[in-house]
Amino acid sequence: MLARQRHAAILDRVRVTGGVRVGELAAEFGVSDMTIRRDLDLLHERGLLAKVHGGATATGATDEPGFRAKSVRRQAEKTAIAARATKLVRPGAAIALSAGTTTAELARQLIAVPALTVVTNSLPVADILHRRGRTDQTVVLTGGVRTPSDALVGPLAVGAVRTLHLDLLFLGVHGMTERTGFTTPNLTEAETNRALVAAADRLVVLADHTKWGTVGISAIADLDTADVLVTDDRLAPEARRLLTDRVGELIVVPVTEGGTLR
Incomplete structure (x- = not known):
């Protein structure tokens, strides 16, 4: 699976379930935990999800992090x-x-x-x-x-x-x-x-x-x-x-x- 296909699949999962875990994604896609963390970092930087300890959760246009x-x-x-x-x-x-x-x-x-x-x-x-x-x-x-x-x-x-x-x-x-x-x-x-x-x-x-x-x-x-x-x-x-x-x-x-x- 290409990186962009993996990113799309991660986002789909987040939209459906509201959150994902690094270990579960790594096992599903057959890649390392580090690869998944890099994927989540990239998607977080783009504002497409919110990174949390051990995984990520959904984000949206009304989410407002504190100062x-x-x-x-x-x-x-x-x-x-x-x-x-x-x-x-x-x-x-x-x-x-x-x-x-x-x-x-x-x-x-x-x-x-x-x-x-x-x-x-x-x-x-x-x-x-x-x-x-x-x-x-x-x-x-x-x-x-x-x-x-x-x-x-x-x-x-x-x-x-x-x-x-x-x-x-x-x-x-x-x-x-x-x-x-x-x-x-x-x-x-x-x-x-x-x-x-x-x-x-x-x-x-x-x-x-x-x-x-x-x-x-x-x-x-x-x-x-x-x-x-x-x-x-x-x-x-x-x-x-x-x-x-x-x-x-x-x-x-x-x-x-x-x-x-x-």
Whole structure:
């Protein structure tokens, strides 16, 4: 059985039963446990299932991992993406950071940029900036109801954002495809993110390679809306070609397994 046939069979099993075990799949397909684990890693990265201890379970367009769970994934990619995104920020700018673990990493690296006004609906982002104690940095929380990703969303947040005019928005996303654009699994968070997009002169999307091909239930914006997309060099060549044609500028950041730039 070819790898892609095995992947399809695994996904079929997950859809029918809700979950699979590594040992059972290895015995059924006549391959090693390590091969099955690699299969599950790949399918998990594509957002097609959720890895758990000893196997995998079904996932869907409404599944929303918490901030802490997401913060341990793809740390090297997020650090490199954030470092490159920092170069897009000029001193004295009024910027917004949406909720997300990559935007939280960006907040850590923005400390070196002076005189910023930062608007965010992310509790972790606000906390990171507040702890630095800088007097020249204003953090404005939008208010609202808290989500699993520690975002403040809802009518209060949307109402606050609609009064603002921002130079840049740095947007973290759950997934992106040619058909669906940039998406999130949280309907209310999508509404708040759309308000942030409308308030900003320029949109910079921060998304590592695993976000390509993943679909959340609610759309934030079309691919064409992004002025800049910053991603890492594990993004598939066909995705790079498509995104180069669709977004204003595609920035691909090189990352090694150890997390340092090449």
